[in-house]
Amino acid sequence: MITVKELEHLAVLSRIDLTEADKQSLVKEFDSILGYVDQLKKVDVSMDAAGRVGAVKNVMRADEPVTVSAEDRERLLDEAPDREGDFIAVKKIIAQD
Numbered sequence: 710m711i712t713v714k715e716l717e718h719l720a721v722l723s724r725i726d727l728t729e730a731d732k733q734s735l736v737k738e739f740d741s742i743l744g745y746v747d748q749l750k751k752v753d754v755s756m757d758a759a760g761r762v763g764a765v766k767n768v769m770r771a772d773e774p775v776t777v778s779a780e781d782r783e784r785l786l787d788e789a790p791d792r793e794g795d796f797i798a799v800k801k802i803i804a805q806d
Contacts, residue, residue: 711739 713732716739720727727735777785782795791798 710743711736 713736716732716736717727720732786792786795786797789797
């Protein structure tokens with residue numbers, strides 16, 4: 710499927726030096742790969758969306774704010790390892806140079 714001359718052209722374009730043994734080995738490998746790709750081209754993969762088993766469906770929900778009472782917020786903040794005012798304090802993970 711691929712000739713030594715075509716492989717040599719690819720090697721020149723890729724700026725790769727190949728020995729004669731490399732060329733013979735690569736021709737066999739390319740033929741094997743291209744043969745597999747040719748088999749894949751013959752596979753019929755056409756199907757309509759309704760025919761798919763387990764069709765993917767996007768499930769959307771309304772974006773509603775969650776309300777937390779002041780005492781629940783205080784309880785949650787008290788359980789945090791470190792706190793700065795009404796926020797949970799965390800370690801800085803992005804360094805600025």
